[in-house]
Amino acid sequence: MTDIPVDRLVAAYIKMRDKRSELLRAYEEEDEAIKVQMDMVESKLLDLCKTIGADSLKTQHGTIIRSVKTRYWTSDWEAMHKFILEHKMPDLLEKRVSQSTMKQLLEENPDLMPKGMNIDSRYAVTIRRSSSAN
Numbered sequence: 001m002t003d004i005p006v007d008r009l010v011a012a013y014i015k016m017r018d019k020r021s022e023l024l025r026a027y028e029e030e031d032e033a034i035k036v037q038m039d040m041v042e043s044k045l046l047d048l049c050k051t052i053g054a055d056s057l058k059t060q061h062g063t064i065i066r067s068v069k070t071r072y073w074t075s076d077w078e079a080m081h082k083f084i085l086e087h088k089m090p091d092l093l094e095k096r097v098s099q100s101t102m103k104q105l106l107e108e109n110p111d112l113m114p115k116g117m118n119i120d121s122r123y124a125v126t127i128r129r130s131s132s133a134n
Contacts, residue, residue, distance in 0.1 A: 013127050
């Protein structure tokens with residue numbers, strides 16, 4: 001198998017996982033601070049465009065383009081599903097498979113496989129910290 005004792009491999013894995021978590025937290029904090037600053041600059045630029053009535057401004061460092069961005073979402077999925085079925089508009093949904101629902105469907109109906117369905121299963125390990133290792 002390996003020359004390295006399993007306990008050392010587990011300890012190394014936990015140490016690396018902790019380091020990744022620490023780095024991710026630091027990154028997220030710094031990234032959030034930068035996002036706040038960018039939002040403030042964007043707000044000032046939007047105000048400027050509104051004030052002078054421009055949808056674009058060219059500067060030596062770049063071009064500002066003001067546009068309308070619209071997002072759509074529902075707070076009533078039952079009504080949305082009904083609407084989609086009534087109007088035969090499945091394209092209103094994004095094309096991805098619900099992992100948990102498909103898993104349950106195939107567990108309960110192993111012979112009910114949709115055409116074109118791909119499945120990738122692989123072994124993985126989960127490592128939990130020992131309660132005495134804190």
